[in-house]
Amino acid sequence: xxxxxxxxxxxxxxxxxxxxxxxDEDVFRLKQLDPFRQMDPDAFSRAVPxxxxxxxxxxxxxxxxxxxxxxxxxxxxxxxxxxxxxxxVSLVSLPAEVLGRKESRRLGWLESIAKLWKNSPxxxxxxxxxxxxxLSYVGAREDEQGTRIFLHDIPRxxxxxxxxxxxxxxxxxxxxxxxxxxxxxxxxxxxxxLLLEIxxxxxxxxxxxxxxxxxxxxxxxxxxxxxxxxxxxxLLKYLxxxxxxxxxxxxxxESYGDFRWNKDFKSISRKDISERILSEPVxxxxxxxxxxxxxxxxxxxxxxxxxxxxxxxIAYLGKGEVYGLRELVxxxxxxxxxxxxxxxxxxxxxxxxxxxxxxxERLVLPKIPxxxxxxxxxxxxxxxxxxxxxxxxxxxAGLMEFLVENRFINGTMGMMIxxxxxxxxDDCVRACAATHNNNPRFVRQGKKHDNWMIANACMxxxxxVCMIGCPTGAIHRDSHNGLVVINDKTCIGxxxxxxxxxxxxxxxxxxxxxxxxxxxxxxxxPIVKATKCDLCSEHAGxxxxxxxxxxxxxxxxxxxxxxxxxxxxxxT
Amino acid sequence: MxxxxxxxxxxxxxxxxxxxxxxxxxxAVIGLLVWLQNRNLRHSTFFTGYLLMxxxxxxxxxxxxxxxxxxxxxxxATMWMQLHIYVGLSTFAVFGFHIAWRxxxxxxxGLLAFLYLAVALSGVYGLYATRIMPRxxxxxxxxxxxxxxxALQRQLATSAKRLVLEACESTDVLARFYVxxxxxxxxxxxSLAYMINPSGRRRKQLLDEITDLxxxxxxxxxxxxxxxxxxxxxxxxxxxxxxxxGRLKLWxxxxxxxxxxLLIISIIHGxxxxxxxxxxx
Numbered sequence: 001x002x003x004x005x006x007x008x009x010x011x012x013x014x015x016x017x018x019x020x021x022x023x024d025e026d027v028f029r030l031k032q033l034d035p036f037r038q039m040d041p042d043a044f045s046r047a048v049p050x051x052x053x054x055x056x057x058x059x060x061x062x063x064x065x066x067x068x069x070x071x072x073x074x075x076x077x078x079x080x081x082x083x084x085x086x087x088x089v090s091l092v093s094l095p096a097e098v099l100g101r102k103e104s105r106r107l108g109w110l111e112s113i114a115k116l117w118k119n120s121p122x123x124x125x126x127x128x129x130x131x132x133x134x135l136s137y138v139g140a141r142e143d144e145q146g147t148r149i150f151l152h153d154i155p156r157x158x159x160x161x162x163x164x165x166x167x168x169x170x171x172x173x174x175x176x177x178x179x180x181x182x183x184x185x186x187x188x189x190x191x192x193x194l195l196l197e198i199x200x201x202x203x204x205x206x207x208x209x210x211x212x213x214x215x216x217x218x219x220x221x222x223x224x225x226x227x228x229x230x231x232x233x234x235l236l237k238y239l240x241x242x243x244x245x246x247x248x249x250x251x252x253x254e255s256y257g258d259f260r261w262n263k264d265f266k267s268i269s270r271k272d273i274s275e276r277i278l279s280e281p282v283x284x285x286x287x288x289x290x291x292x293x294x295x296x297x298x299x300x301x302x303x304x305x306x307x308x309x310x311x312x313x314i315a316y317l318g319k320g321e322v323y324g325l326r327e328l329v330x331x332x333x334x335x336x337x338x339x340x341x342x343x344x345x346x347x348x349x350x351x352x353x354x355x356x357x358x359x360x361e362r363l364v365l366p367k368i369p370x371x372x373x374x375x376x377x378x379x380x381x382x383x384x385x386x387x388x389x390x391x392x393x394x395x396x397a398g399l400m401e402f403l404v405e406n407r408f409i410n411g412t413m414g415m416m417i418x419x420x421x422x423x424x425x426d427d428c429v430r431a432c433a434a435t436h437n438n439n440p441r442f443v444r445q446g447k448k449h450d451n452w453m454i455a456n457a458c459m460x461x462x463x464x465v466c467m468i469g470c471p472t473g474a475i476h477r478d479s480h481n482g483l484v485v486i487n488d489k490t491c492i493g494x495x496x497x498x499x500x501x502x503x504x505x506x507x508x509x510x511x512x513x514x515x516x517x518x519x520x521x522x523x524x525x526p527i528v529k530a531t532k533c534d535l536c537s538e539h540a541g542x543x544x545x546x547x548x549x550x551x552x553x554x555x556x557x558x559x560x561x562x563x564x565x566x567x568x569x570x571x572t
Numbered sequence: 573m574x575x576x577x578x579x580x581x582x583x584x585x586x587x588x589x590x591x592x593x594x595x596x597x598x599x600a601v602i603g604l605l606v607w608l609q610n611r612n613l614r615h616s617t618f619f620t621g622y623l624l625m626x627x628x629x630x631x632x633x634x635x636x637x638x639x640x641x642x643x644x645x646x647x648x649a650t651m652w653m654q655l656h657i658y659v660g661l662s663t664f665a666v667f668g669f670h671i672a673w674r675x676x677x678x679x680x681x682g683l684l685a686f687l688y689l690a691v692a693l694s695g696v697y698g699l700y701a702t703r704i705m706p707r708x709x710x711x712x713x714x715x716x717x718x719x720x721x722x723a724l725q726r727q728l729a730t731s732a733k734r735l736v737l738e739a740c741e742s743t744d745v746l747a748r749f750y751v752x753x754x755x756x757x758x759x760x761x762x763s764l765a766y767m768i769n770p771s772g773r774r775r776k777q778l779l780d781e782i783t784d785l786x787x788x789x790x791x792x793x794x795x796x797x798x799x800x801x802x803x804x805x806x807x808x809x810x811x812x813x814x815x816x817x818g819r820l821k822l823w824x825x826x827x828x829x830x831x832x833x834l835l836i837i838s839i840i841h842g843x844x845x846x847x848x849x850x851x852x853x
Contacts, residue, residue, distance in 0.1 A: 420707045445716075547648045
């Protein structure tokens with residue numbers, strides 16, 4: 001055996017360029033255009049030069065008039081710069097049909113029963129083939145970059161006077177790309193266009209190196225989103241409008257980790273747990289000076305404590321949760337200054353809003369009612385005091401690690417099965433099949449910890465990475481209940497969502513007609529569709545799997561909230 | 573979105589107590605009504621008979637509920653299961669009232685009583701099995717779907733054979749051991765005794781023997797021995813899954829199968845009872 005091992009090229013930032021076809025001539029041309037012409041190349045590091053960003057983090061899009069660029073409600077990792085032509089931003093929400101989505105509706109009980117009778121004996125049968133062409137508002141065309149959906153008639157869909165036109169040199173989609181929030185409006189090409197799509201990593205570097213661009217984006221974020229984000233935080237609800245305004249001016253926003261965490265998740269999860277924890281970006285380290293209150297704006301973070309030679313997970317924090325409050329309150333009440341008691345690390349990616357300590361002490365602390373304050377506990381608190389503070393039901397440490405390590409904490413409707421109660425009768429699978437034309441939409445298998453199994457069923461994630469890159473908008477959040485659903489009619493079977501899902505909960509299936517004959521395209525290739533659990537959103541009773549379990553074994557659980565999980569696992 | 577069914581105040585023990593109290597009170601009320609009817613020199617058997625028939629029809633309807641999973645008005649399967657358990661247990665008392673706590677002497681009544689007891693006792697066994705066996709399965713390392721077990725067993729047998737064949741180039745110790753001990757374990761179904769009372773005896777025996785074998789193996793073959801040990805454990809787990817999951821399915825098959833026989837005989841019994849009592853009252 002070779003003790004030295006195989007030598008390979010060290011993995012680099014740009015091993016996978018966004019668009020391999022972008023040439024040096026393209027980069028040269030781009031550098032002659034605004035805003036890159038005004039950028040100082042020397043402001044960029046040698047490791048991440050401007051040319052490198054343009055060559056590896058960008059792609060050029062040739063668009064025709066009417067092409068949909070982004071849809072309202074979509075998730076995405078990119079910002080867009082208009083190089084030529086103009087784009088139209090719709091100021092009104094467009095109908096679901098235009099966006100490739102399906103109208104959410106509930107079946108009546110007669111319809112529900114009738115559906116049972118109409119269930120096909122054949123696997124994945126449909127009443128239709130691919131009908132994109134038949135949708136009246138939109139059409140589809142193929143180009144080198146895949147399928148592009150376009151509006152047949154822009155004025156018919158976006159009324160006159162209800163849109164804004166964007167011109168060359170303008171940037172859009174940047175806030176959504178940086179904060180991992182849904183796109184706030186639909187944008188279509190208003191003419192033949194040349195567009196530069198800049199992926200998140202490259203855009204972040206441009207911001208870091210170009211103060212003017214950064215200031216522009218920060219101003220936009222402060223004006224449009226930050227105030228509403230701050231108001232959403234439970235702790236800040238005691239503040240007046242003026243306080244929030246002042247707070248917004250001084251809040252710092254930071255991003256940690258990688259938006260594309262799902263890409264590397266499977267390979268990283270094979271690493272040793274200690275190694276994994278150490279590779280997670282540190283937001284606040286145990287023992288560090290408390291320089292502010294940290295608000296989780298998006299994503300997840302792990303709270304850990306040094307334990308022996310490793311780090312033990314204590315809790316996980318999600319959107320809207322805060323860290324550092326206990327320390328800040330203790331420090332304000334005593335001369336003895338506490339550092340951060342635990343480490344906060346980014347799981348995947350995290351957006352943080354940091355309220356600096358002096359700002360917190362000036363604007364927030366005086367407004368919080370005494371009963372809402374966390375109990376002050378010094379570092380030297382005796383064991384009795386510690387026990388008193390941690391009384392109540394808490395999650396088993398092993399289960400906590402299991403949920404965090406497998407990123408199940410992303411799921412708002414994870415399928416949790418208590419194997420101590422599950423009789424393996426498969427009533428849940430049969431019920432699922434009966435409500436989905438005889439095709440079960442989950443597999444009663446999955447990773448297990450102790451007596452708990454998280455089955456392979458769509459978890460309707462907080463960070464739905466499956467929704468990024470769907471060319472037709474078929475996979476989307478239902479506007480009424482927030483569930484992630486797929487419009488079967490507009491799904492073109494590209495498999496992007498299935499490949500992106502880190503939990504392998506989206507299946508690509510070959511479809512057939514009502515007689516079981518497979519649908520094929522002109523070349524004899526089968527037509528495939530993406531399928532997954534829709535939580536029986538059409539049925540009034542909620543998820544059939546949960547309702548069909550006679551032994552209280554299967555539950556759809558919000559795994560992103562530790563208290564919900566604990567209430568389930570501590571049932572007696 | 574619907575929140576999880578479990579509310580913060582929910583506990584299984586509280587639910588058990590609630591349903592048990594309702595069942596006990598119901599049985600007491602039925603007993604009182606039977607006593608009052610008998611005291612007034614009226615036949616309580618029609619009252620208890622109809623009650624029993626109604627209960628059995630209700631208990632059978634649980635299966636129908638499973639076939640229609642979409643209607644919220646039908647209630648959740650958990651609620652049905654709880655009602656099924658407590659109504660089912662209560663029928664023991666109603667059955668006792670109906671036969672006036674005597675052993676039926678006619679052949680038809682005897683058959684009917686036997687069928688009722690078989691269904692009811694299989695239900696009690698089911699209650700026990702569904703509470704105990706899942707825990708045993710959960711304690712195993714892997715979770716497997718029953719229908720996939722034969723394929724997994726075949727796969728494991730092939731892998732074990734290939735592993736031994738690859739290792740036997742340098743020594744025949746493992747090959748001999750495989751042929752004499754492991755081949756039947758991997759390739760043949762387990763004995764009837766194991767099916768009746770699955771135990772880890774064979775597993776322990778084989779693992780001990782593989783450990784003993786180590787001293788005859790060279791450096792290169794020892795990891796193969798360790799892999800074989802792992803495979804023995806996997807095969808034993810699969811066998812255990814097959815037996816226990818099979819049992820969980822078999823009792824239900826017997827319970828439901830006999831229920832239909834009970835229903836048919838009960839209907840005939842009802843018609844005959846009315847016929848011999850001078851028609852419908």
